[in-house]
Amino acid sequence: MGERMVSVDKKELVYKEFHNIRELLEILMSEHAPSKFKIKAKPDLSWSPPMDVFETETDFVVIMDIAGMQRKDIGVFTDGKILRILGVREEISQAGKKQFHSMEIEVGPFQRFIRIPVPVESQSISTSYSNGFLEVRLKRTFESTEKKKIEVE
Numbered sequence: 654m655g656e657r658m659v660s661v662d663k664k665e666l667v668y669k670e671f672h673n674i675r676e677l678l679e680i681l682m683s684e685h686a687p688s689k690f691k692i693k694a695k696p697d698l699s700w701s702p703p704m705d706v707f708e709t710e711t712d713f714v715v716i717m718d719i720a721g722m723q724r725k726d727i728g729v730f731t732d733g734k735i736l737r738i739l740g741v742r743e744e745i746s747q748a749g750k751k752q753f754h755s756m757e758i759e760v761g762p763f764q765r766f767i768r769i770p771v772p773v774e775s776q777s778i779s780t781s782y783s784n785g786f787l788e789v790r791l792k793r794t795f796e797s798t799e800k801k802k803i804e805v806e
Contacts, residue, residue: 700742700759706767713773713791717765720785721745721758727782729789733775736789739764 704717717738719727727740741762769791777792 700761700763701765702759702763704765704767708771708793711793713769713771713793715767715787715789717787717789718785719763719782719787722782722785724782727787729778729780729787731769731775731778731791733773734769736767736769736791737764738767738787738789 702717702719704715706715708714715736715738719740719742722740722742726742728738730737730739739762742760744760745758772794773791774794775791779790781788
């Protein structure tokens with residue numbers, strides 16, 4: 654019995670480590686892949702909601718299609734360089750015996766990492782969820798990040 658518990662603990666640790674590595678790889682790939690060649694690492698039981706990511710004159714904006722969710726089941730986090738959106742969409746069909754003819758609505762956990770390519774005020778984040786769309790906005794800052802040579806007088 655003791656051996657079995659140890660092997661279960663090892664499996665859980667391996668799974669958690671795999672999950673952490675997958676997250677890190679997704680962040681690295683999203684930072685270095687050209688936008689039209691994004692590569693996503695995806696664990697077995699997750700899905701990736703479609704999204705639009707764009708800039709306006711004043712904001713960095715992400716709009717994500719996550720219909721059928723409740724606000725309490727959505728999490729949004731940022732450090733100013735990466736935006737992380739996660740959540741769980743619950744099964745929408747009624748309990749009981751069913752014979753499906755098509756199953757296209759994805760349910761379960763999801764997590765998306767979005768690299769923020771412009772300077773933003775990470776404290777200025779605002780979110781809204783309406784008609785199945787999550788909108789996340791961060792105010793852009795216009796600080797110059799160019800390297801500048803300063804002449805010594």
